[in-house]
Amino acid sequence: MVKTAEGGRIAINGVSRVFEDRTDGDQAVIALSKVDLDIREGEFVSLIGPSGCGKSTLLRLIAGIDKPTGGQLKLDGEPIDDAHPSRGLVFQDPTLFPWKTIWKNVATGLEAQGVLKERKGEVDKFIELVGLKGFEKAYPHQLSGGMAQRAALARALVNHPKVLLLDEPLGALDAFTRMNLQDELLRIWRERGTTMVFVTHDIDEAVYLSDRVVIMTPRPARIKETIRIDLPRPRVRYSPSFFEYRSRILESLQLVPEIGQPEYIV
Helix, strand or coil: CCCCCCCCCEEEEEEEEEECCCCCCCCCEEEEEEEEEEECCCCEEEEECCCCCCHHHHHHHHHCCCCCCEEEEEECCEECCCCCCCEEEECCCCCCCCCCCHHHHHCHHHHHHCCHHHHHHHHHHHHHHCCCCCCCCCCHHHCCHHHHHHHHHHHHHCCCCCEEEEECCCCCCCHHHHHHHHHHHHHHHHHHCCEEEEECCCHHHHHHHCCEEEEECCCCECEEEEEECCCCCCCCCCCHHHHHHHHHHHHHCCCCCCCCCCCCCC
8 A cells, every 4th residue: 555645735925036147138037926825735736827927937946946036935834945855846748767667767766865675665556556557667668658657657756745746747648648647647646645736738627637726927927816626526527617617717817809799781
């Protein structure tokens, strides 16, 4: 039995990120401006907004692989100052090591922490958890895109993170594989209790997965609106209530054209 995770609470207070090292003569880019957001333990939150608005930047700040220009981020009351296994990060590209088997890819984090010997049994358990049992000895080039993404997910989960950060992890997959993995991700989330922060451009995906959808403005990004998705799970993608949330998000993103009164020529 895989150990149950406990999700962490994320506090984002007045966070800004300015990129000033410009080599092309352009002015500094303000990616984020005074962002405030609290994410509860075990919550599934999606970030959505225009391309280039700073969603991935915010994810990297939570991961601790980048630092804010202003403000502060905390996990369970402790400042986030650098990267840590308690915050796993999964990218759109699985970024697996091509020379390593799937088993060795999943074991990478445990090996880096020097705990692989005593926890090697967990590698098999997490490979099974993501549906890759039987592919332990396969190499990344022998897997489909969806299977490779499952391996990347197992590699992050084996560290028992309190928070799992997902940067469009399903964006490059075909529609059927994508929906399949959405359900797998929800299953793992329910079983593990890990706090999930999910970046996506797909509104239907955000409504289907999330407890809350956080809508960000164009750069410099701020939180424009937070919408709680009050729908029972499993969710029905074609229900009227589902489309109501979808329409509300589209309106908030100003992607619904204004339709004026028809003009008649007699």
